[in-house]
Amino acid sequence: MVLLQIDWFIFFEKLILIGAIITLAMVVAMYSTYAERKIAAVLQDRTGPNRAGPFGILQPMADGLKLFMKEEIIPTFSSKSLFIMGPMLAMITALLTSAVIPWGTAIDVAGRIVPLQVADVNIGILYVFGVISVGVYGIMIGGWASNNKFSLIAAIRGASQMISYELAMGLSLIAVLMISGSLQMSVIVDQQVQHGWNIVYQPLGFLIFFICALAECNRTPFDLPEAENELNFGYHQEYSSMKLGFYLFAEYINMFMSGVVMATLFFGGYDIPFVDEAALGNAWWVGLLSFSVLMVKSILFVFIFMWIRWTIPRFRYDQLMNLGWKKLLPLALANMIITAVVVLLLNK
């Protein structure tokens, strides 16, 4: 079945995979909002949402319904097309990262080996990095199109924060790349399956990456774009109804995706600890098992993100910039150089 020189089986296989991943990201983001409120409640010695359904598990649905029903307001003087584009871009860039993640071992579907990865490109990590660097536009365009001083200040804060922390993040990634010797995500995971997880070789690199991921997701203690006491509500102040919902949702999807990226780069990806997956073959349940292992690892990171949010207060803006440029960046540089020297010495 070859038409237009496309293998249509691959086309549909990828289409189904993309649909599944987007659904997964949405569901995880929905229940992250519930989890955030429950975790906040536990940490503050409250009960949290408990009205909708048993233990309040229908709360995300109720919230979503509420956002859909709200009146949609577009400020008179804002540029309308850009105002609508802002949340769209935020959502798209949040979801794009998932394309290069290997979600599990390849499975055997009626004689075809189907890898659980949308695109195993040669430049996997750089692709993730490119998506992150483009992610700034959702915030900036939305903040500017709102035609509100607070929104603009918040958008510019957010963008400069993301640009600053991208540098340290990139440098800590280079150290990982030197160990695995490839940019391809599947190769990085395979290499960890064989030689042990990268966290063992790169503890400092992981710490830097984790802090930068917090900053990239605009999470506390780096949530200055949303600092209520200074900026009212941040860059999405003028947004209402589901457009606001998209911004909030994109933040949770970003959080989940950065959890997945951290698990893939530093914690062996879908590797099941102390089990040799290669010996188990390509049965569907092995794929499912490895996928669930990746999910457990990522959701653990999402939990840590929330734990930090409800424990630590927010930085002041100059402290944020000092930490990024004067502490994390030199630390990441030193980490990179030391890793390079060690790799060079061990290879000879």
Added chain:
Amino acid sequence: MSITEILFWLLSALSLISAILVISSRHPVYSVLWLIVTFFTISGHYILLNAQFLAVVNVIVYAGAIMVLFLFVIMLMNLNKDTEPQKSRWLKMAGAVAGGSLLLIMVAALRTTEKQMTEMGSGDIGLIENLGKVLFTDYVVPFEIASILFLSAMIGAVVIGKRDDYASAVPKEEIEEMKANREAMGIPGA
């Protein structure tokens, strides 16, 4: 028509349209946004040539970093249609003539290069491994010189940005008083 050809024509049309919109948009912010779209289409062309590394670096550096700074400056200056300076008609004509002659020269130069056309979807010089090898063996000296140039430009920018106008503009006693006030209020970093 193969899928690569369809993609090529689609991308070329998109990049031309967005490039024209960069110069024809009345609002500077829209111009910048169309320029970003142009960079993405150019990255698409790189991918068609199997130069994945160049494509992603183009996105990271140009679309993701430089254009963000453009957007910063234009958003903060709050430019709009009314503040756009009106050029005289002679200047516009001169610009058209200059651009037209540049186009003529480029067409004339590219007319005879048919034999050196690159095959689409083949070749692997743009992959990171091959590109790295070429950069660090054959072109190592120009590569290093270029990076030193970037470094010096960066240091220059820092030196210009660090010039302390605030200290000279405000009297010394006033700064001391402000510091004392901050300390009395218990604010750190005074």
